[in-house]
Amino acid sequence: MQNVQIGNAAIPAIDFGTYGMRADDIYRVIPAALRAGFRHIDTAQIYRNESEIGECVVASGVPRSEIFLTTKVWVSNYSERFFEASVDESLRKLKTDYIDLLLLHWPGSDVPLAEQIAGLIAVARAGKVRHIGVSNFNRALMTESIRLSAVPLVTNQFEYHPYLNQSLLIEDTLQAGLAVTGYCGMAVGRVFSDPTLKEIAAHHDRTIAQIVLRWLVQQRGVVALSRTTRIDRLAQNLAVFDFELDSADMTAIYALATADSRIVNPPGLAPVWDSTGV
Secondary structure (H helix, E strand, O other): OOEEEOOOOEEEEEEEEEOOHHHHHHHHHHHHHHHHHHOOEHHHHOOOOHHHHHHHHHHHHHOHHHHHEHHHHHHHHHHOOHHHHHHHHHHHHOOOOEEEEEEEEEOOOOOOHHHHHHHHHHHOOEEEEEEEEOOOOHHHHHHHHHHOOOOOOOEEEEEEEOOOOOOHHHHHHHHHHEEEEEOOOOOHHHHHHHHHHHHHHHHOOOOOOHHHHHHOOOOOOOOEEEEEOOOHHHHHHHHHHHHHOOOOHHHHHHHHOOOOOOOOOOOOOOOOOOOOOO
16 A cells, blocks of 8 residues: 655555445445555544444454544534534544544535634644544635644545546645545446546556556545445455556546536535636
């Protein structure tokens, strides 16, 4: 596993995502993912699977110091009244005394951004959280978050796949010294029928998932969320550090971006998105 280094944060470059995974899948897949070599697990308060993930981590036998846990505060917990208590609940559920990376999940909230950032700072300074960041923030909100925070932010997590040109947001995120954490990399399965990706995969004798994950992690400062419920895919999805895509491959994948390819855009939670330049 390679890491993306941001300040003193070493973030494993392949992150196992657990959105939408129920208890039975968590108990079946997470132990296998840890055995396969995954060391970064991504969850959120709203996913309602922190407890199951915590049980799997404890039972795995892998030292806690070797596992990077990311979770996210839900918007209803952003106020000073609820923020720290919600993080304490996440700690109890995850059965750990610290969270490696804590994110604000969505920007859609009536709670002032300064109060949200103050909540992140408070739990970081209390030692409950090692690193902080944001998720689904546009460039303006990310820039304001950085300005407000006395503790460095380490990532902005947002949707990123071959069909969604996020170059403006990515450039600003990296220039600000943050990592990009890209989710929905397989575009909800769209990539698997793509002729261009099929051709590149055949050329490298790799799966399409491996090609997309390699495309993501080969970009400077990008952490890729990988999600599967198939045990036989786990080791494959980690085996992306022993080959490289050439410039023609990378360019061909970038060229797949089209207009109106955003998948995740919940009203009331999502910001006014930056232009995707297509």
